[in-house]
Amino acid sequence: MRRVRALVADDHPALREALVELLDVLGFEVVGAAADGVDAVAMANELGPDVVLMDLSMPVLNGLDATRLLREDLPAVPVVVLSAFDSAELKRAALAAGAVAYLVKDCTTQRLRATLEGAVALAAGRAGSR
Numbered sequence: 001m002r003r004v005r006a007l008v009a010d011d012h013p014a015l016r017e018a019l020v021e022l023l024d025v026l027g028f029e030v031v032g033a034a035a036d037g038v039d040a041v042a043m044a045n046e047l048g049p050d051v052v053l054m055d056l057s058m059p060v061l062n063g064l065d066a067t068r069l070l071r072e073d074l075p076a077v078p079v080v081v082l083s084a085f086d087s088a089e090l091k092r093a094a095l096a097a098g099a100v101a102y103l104v105k106d107c108t109t110q111r112l113r114a115t116l117e118g119a120v121a122l123a124a125g126r127a128g129s130r
Contacts, residue, residue: 003029004120007049009040009066010082011058015105019053019082026113037061041069049077050120054099056083056090064097071098078119082112 006028010016034040056063081094091102
């Protein structure tokens with residue numbers, strides 16, 4: 001069975017590295033790790049991941065704007081936002097930008113895995129219905 005290919009975008013090096021390791025342990029194939037929104041968009045276009053895990057607060061280009069660009073460039077690739085802030089306003093903004101889900105960084109690993117897998121399944125269902 002092919003592993004889900006994920007791209008991680010977070011500006012904090014230790015957290016980014018930890019997310020890469022965690023996703024690998026959870027069975028994902030991490031194809032790239034970006035430190036800002038510009039790199040996330042470029043890497044996604046180059047690597048074609050199945051899902052992008054996107055931080056909101058990043059330098060150069062924030063996660064909301066990067067999500068908007070990804071929705072334009074790669075509409076079939078779901079973006080899951082992972083934020084430090086449990087904010088209804090930020091969640092609404094992320095979903096309006098095109099994210100399929102909003103997680104707070106204190107979520108469980110089980111919830112992270114289920115959300116990423118659900119986002120990929122949803123995207124596959126949309127692609128299959130065309």
